[in-house]
Amino acid sequence: xxxxxxxxxxxxxxxxxxxxxxxxxxxxxxxxxxxxxxxxxxxxxxxxxxxxxxxxxxxxxxxxxxxxxxxxxxxxxxxxxxxxxxxxxxxxxxxxxxxxxxxxxxxxxxxxxxxxxxxxxxxxxxxxxxxxxxxxxxxxxxxxxxxxxxxxxxxxxx
Numbered sequence: 001x002x003x004x005x006x007x008x009x010x011x012x013x014x015x016x017x018x019x020x021x022x023x024x025x026x027x028x029x030x031x032x033x034x035x036x037x038x039x040x041x042x043x044x045x046x047x048x049x050x051x052x053x054x055x056x057x058x059x060x061x062x063x064x065x066x067x068x069x070x071x072x073x074x075x076x077x078x079x080x081x082x083x084x085x086x087x088x089x090x091x092x093x094x095x096x097x098x099x100x101x102x103x104x105x106x107x108x109x110x111x112x113x114x115x116x117x118x119x120x121x122x123x124x125x126x127x128x129x130x131x132x133x134x135x136x137x138x139x140x141x142x143x144x145x146x147x148x149x150x151x152x153x154x155x156x157x158x
Contacts, residue, residue, distance in 0.1 A: 009119045016050045016115040023138065025111050025130035031099070033057075034090035035066065035115075035123050040077035045123060047074075050115060057089060057110035057127050059100040064089040066112065066125065089125065102129055 021027065037045070044050070049072035057066050066087045073080055091099070102108045114126045133141070 011117060011121045012119050013048075013117045014114060015045050015048055015117065015123070016052045018052050018055075018111065018113050020053065021111045021113045021128060021130070023141070024133060025109070025128065026133055026137070027111070027113070027128040027130045028108070029129040030113065031091065031095060031127050031129070033064065033125050033127055035125055036088045036090065037071075037123055038079070038081050040074040040079060040081045041071050042123065043077065044072050044074040044081075045115075045117075047072075052112040052115055052125070055112050057112060059096065059103060059110075062096070064091055064096055064099065064110075069112065069115075089127075099129070107131065 051070040055066060055069035057064060059065075066089050068084055069087065070084055071081070073083060099110060103110060108129050108131055111128045111130045112125055113128045116124055116126075118124050
């Protein structure tokens with residue numbers, strides 16, 4: 001008899017999601033990274049008050065950084081944090097060199113897609129390795145999505 005998997009993990013929790021990432025970029029691959037945070041930032045994230053919509057990741061001087069992400073200030077903090085400071089992301093050396101190669105040579109960019117607490121309660125971020133879409137690509141993907149919805153409606157009716 002197989003063990004039943006727990007459907008809802010109490011520790012897993014989505015903090016922030018960049019919903020426009022898939023619309024504005026063609027995501028080719030994604031990678032999970034750890035984040036170096038201060039205590040007041042973690043407390044603020046537990047209250048789900050952050051935004052990664054305008055942020056991006058960059059490889060600078062052999063390190064991976066999350067730039068322009070917003071984490072709201074924690075009201076009861078003894079040592080408050082800056083809201084939009086650069087935060088270091090944790091990846092292996094092999095992954096870091098792969099990310100640097102793709103962003104430098106292939107003209108790709110690193111887009112934060114989801115920030116969450118994993119099943120162990122650690123703050124993680126999922127970065128997408130992406131290429132920006134042109135306006136005609138966005139229109140084509142939107143038309144494809146609309147056709148899929150219309151097709152589902154037709155199948156449901158008939």
